[in-house]
Amino acid sequence: MAENKAIEFSSDTLAVAKKIIARYPEGKHKSALIPILHLAQTEFDGWLSVEAMDYVASVLNIKPIEVYEVVTFYSMFNTKPVGKCLLEVCQTSSCWLRGSDEIINHIKKKLNIEVGETTADGMFTLKTVECLGSCGTAPMLQCGGDFHENLTTEKLDSLLEKMKIKNERSTYLKSLNLSS
Amino acid sequence: MGKKLLLEHINEPGIQSFEVYRKKGGYASVEKALKTMKPDDVTEEVKRSGLRGRGGAGFPTGMKWSFIDKKSGKPRYLVCNADESEPGTFKDRYLMEHIPHILIEGMITSSYALGANTSYIYIRGEYMYVAQILERAIDEAYANGFLGDHILGTDYSLNLYVHVGAGAYICGEETALLESLEGKRGNPRLKPPFPAVAGLYSCPTVVNNVETIAAVVPIVNLGGDEYAKIGVGRSTGTKLISASGHINKPGVYEIELGLPVEEFIFSEEYCGGVWKERRLKAVVAGGSSVPILPAGLILTTAKGEPRLMTYESLADGGFVTGTMLGSGGFIVMDETTNIVQNLFTFTRFYRHESCGQCSPCREGTAWMEKILHRLLQGKGKKTDIDILVNAAKNIEGNTICPLGDAAAWPVAAAIRHFRKEFEEIAESTTEGKKLEIATH
Ligand SMILES: Cc1cc2nc3c(=O)[nH]c(=O)nc-3n(C[C@H](O)[C@H](O)[C@H](O)COP(=O)(O)O)c2cc1C
Ligand code: SF4
Ligand code: FES
Secondary structure, three states: OOOOOOOOOOHHHHHHHHHHHOOOOOOOHHHHHHHHHHHHHHHOOOOOOHHHHHHHHHHHOOOHHHHHHHHOOOOOOOOOOOOOEEEEEEOOHHHHHOOHHHHHHHHHHHHOOOOOOEOOOOOEEEEEEOOOOOHHHOOOEEEOOEEEOOOOHHHHHHHHHHHHHHOOOOOOOOOOOOOO | OOOOOOOOOOOOOOOOOHHHHHHOOOOHHHHHHHHHOOHHHHHHHHHHHOOEOOOOOOOEHHHHHHOOOOOOOOOOEEEEEEOOOOOOOOHHHHHHHHOHHHHHHHHHHHHHHHOOOEEEEEEOHHHHHHHHHHHHHHHHHHHOOOOEOOHHHOOOOEEEEEEEOOOOHHHHOHHHHHHHHOOOOOOOOOOOOOOOOOOHHHOOEEEEEHHHHHHHHHHHHHOHHHHHOOEEOOEEOEEEEEEEEOEOOOEEEEEEOOOEHHHHHHOOOOOOOEHHHOOEEEEEOOOOOOOOEEHHHHHEOOOOOEOEOOHHHHHOOHHHHOOOOOOOEEEEEEOOOOHHHHHHHHHHHHHHHOOOOOHHHHHHHHHHHHHHHHHHOOOOOOHHHHHHHHHHHHHOOOOOOOHHHHHHHHHHHHHHHHHHHHHHHHHOOOHHHOOOOOOO
16 A cells, blocks of 8 residues: 555546536536545545545535545445455345355455455455346456456456456556546 | 347447447437437337336336426436346346447437436446446447537437446435435435426436336337337336346346246246256245245246236236236246345345435344344244234335335245245254354
8 A cells, every 4th residue: 555645636537537527517516426436446545534535525625524424325435444356245145046155255264354354465355245236147246347257166266366466456447538 | 039129239249339339220219319200209109119117116108208397497307227236137237238329329319308418327336347338338429429519410419427326226216316416325305306396406307227218219210109019018018137046047138028937937048947957946026126926926826827027917916926027137046045044135135225214214124134134043033023024014115215115025025925934944943953144
C-alpha cells in the first residue's frame, strides 16, 4: 500500500469525474456520487477512508455525511483496508447447490483465514457475498471486475497461484473509458 | 425449436459490435418508429403485443407507459432496471454482455415513445465489466447517429447514460433504484406518488427491466399483433429463462411462453434433465422470491394438467399449490437437496438485503434466519416451525415495499410443501445426528 499518498484524484480521474457529473441535469450532481465513489475506491487502494469520503464530498460539493450515508449502505464499498485480491464468494442457493461451501472452506484452509479476514501478507481477503448473477456457472467468485466461474478446488488453486504471481491489486473498474 | 426474438443472432461472430448487429437488421425499430410512427403509435403497438414486464411483477408494459404524465411540462425519463439481483436470475447480464445493442436499440425506441430525451441504464455495480460493454455500444450508437441530437435527421434527440450501483438487491425495487440514482441510500419510497407521476428528480418516469425494453425491438419490427400470436392467452411472446442448480445444462434459454415445464427441464434443447441421473425434488421457478414447488406440483397442476411456462399456469392453484413466473430464475433441486438449508440461504439473503426501514422486514428476516440456523445446527425445537410460519405471516403485507413479501413467501412455501423435513431436523437434536452445516 502506498504510504502517505495524497487523497486526491489524478488529473485523468478528475476529468472522468467531471464527465460523470455532466451526465446528470443541472443541480442534480449528487447523482454522480456512487460512480465517483467507485473511482475513489479504485484510486485509493481498494477502500474508502474517512479522508477519501471527505475528498469525494468536496469534489461533488456535498456534505460529508451524505457520502458516509451512502458508503455504509452499499456492500461493494469497503470502509476498511482489504487485501490486494478481495475474493468474493457467492453463497446463495444456486451456488450453494453446486458446492460453494466447498469453495469457501477450501479458501479458508488454504489461506488460513476466516470470512472477513485478510492474509498476513495483505494479498487476499475472503468475503462471502449474495447472488452475483452467475448462477448458471456456479460456484463462482468475483475478484475485482473478474468473474471466476464453474469453480472446482483445482481451478481455485491455480487461480490463487496466478494471483499471487501477478501480485496486483484487483479493481472493479478496469478502464476509465466512458461514452461521449 | 421455439422462436427466438431476442437471442436469434446470439451465435453470430461479432454481434457485440454495432457493425455486425446493424448488418443483422439491428436498429430497424428505431428507423421505423422515428420515421413512420408517432410516439403514441409505438405505445399502442406495445399495448397490442400484450408484453408484460419481465422484471418479475409481469405488469402490462403498454399500460404502464400510458400512465406517464405527459402534461406536467417536466422532463420525462426512461430508466432501465439492470440491477438484476434476484437469486437465480442472470438473463439480463447474458443479454447485455452478448447483444448490448439490442438494449440500446430498445432504449431509443422506448424513450421516443415516452418522450424522454435523457435516459439511464441503472446496472448493478458487480456487473462493472458489462457496464463497460454498454458504454462502448453507446459510443458506437452515438457515432452512427442513433443517439444524440436529431437522431436520423428527425426532431428527436436522446442522451443515454449508464449508471452503476454498488451492491444492494433492494435497488432493483424501482423506487429504491430511483433514490440510488439520485445518489442516496436505496430506501424504497412510499407509493403513491408512483414514478409515472413523480419518479426521477420528481419527474414523470418509467422504470422497465432490461428484457422488457429489449422486447420492444421485435414488437415494433413485427407489429404488436404479430408478437401477440406467440405464447398462450395473456402470456404473449418469448421469455428468457435463467436455468441453474442441479441440471445438466445450466444457462439462459429463450422460450416461447407456453412451453411445458416438463419439456423445459428434461429436453436436450433446454436444461437436459437433472444431473447425475438423479431424480427431481423441487423447483423454484421464478427467482428466490417465488414459492418453491415439489416435483409433482411443478410438472402438473393440482388439477392434473401439465404445468406450462406461462404467468397463469405457473400461478395455477395460488400459493397453495402454485407459484409464479417471476423473473424467470429457474432453480432446480435434485433428490439429495436439503430444503431447509436451501431456505436458509434465501433467508440469509433477505436479511442481508433488507434496507431496514420497516421493522417487520428488518426484524422478521433476522429472526427467521436465526431460527433456521438454530434448526440446522440441531438446536431447534418442533415449535420453531410454527414460529417461522408466524413470522412470515407477520411480515407479509406489512411493509413499505415487496421485499418483505419476497422474504416471507419462500419460508411459508417450503414449510407448506416440505414440513416433514423441518420436523425431522427439529427432532435431530442428538449430537450424533448433528448436521454439518456451513454458516461462514
Ligand atoms: C425487492 C425487489 C427487487 C427487485 N429487483 C428487480 C431487478 O433486479 N430487476 C428488475 O427488472 N426488476 C426488479 N424488481 C421489480 C421492479 O420494482 C419493477 O417492477 C420492474 O423493474 C419494472 O419493470 P418491468 O415492468 O419491465 O418488469 C424488484 C422488485 C422488488 C420489490
Ligand atoms: S420491506 Fe424491507 S426492504 Fe422494503 S422498505 Fe421495508 S425494510 Fe426496506
Ligand atoms: S446464486 Fe451465486 S451467482 Fe447466483
